[in-house]
Amino acid sequence: xxxxxxxxxxxxxxxxxxxxxxxxxxxxxxxxxxxxxxxxxxxxxxxxxxxxxxxxxxxxxxxxxxxxxxxxxxxxx
Numbered sequence: 001x002x003x004x005x006x007x008x009x010x011x012x013x014x015x016x017x018x019x020x021x022x023x024x025x026x027x028x029x030x031x032x033x034x035x036x037x038x039x040x041x042x043x044x045x046x047x048x049x050x051x052x053x054x055x056x057x058x059x060x061x062x063x064x065x066x067x068x069x070x071x072x073x074x075x076x077x
Contacts (some may be wrong), residue, residue, distance in 0.1 A: 001013060001014065001042060003015060003016030003017050004016045013046065014042065014043065014046045017043070017047050017049070019047060019048075023049060025039070027039075036051070039051055039053075040053070
């Protein structure tokens with residue numbers, strides 16, 4: 001994981017994430033939000049920041065049978 005310090009230097013880890021104040025972390029084209037688990041763990045252990053993940057409502061819709069929709073088709077190129 002990489003982060004950027006205030007002076008623009010890219011560093012390994014979360015050293016560029018401020019310790020205080022709100023932090024907005026935006027993931028672009030993430031894999032259905034599955035990586036949120038590792039992100040939450042790293043932010044909590046390294047920076048004592050609790051992340052809250054959000055996802056597209058499609059991931060929470062249930063079919064008539066009570067099953068969640070198959071989203072594996074979104075994994076292919």
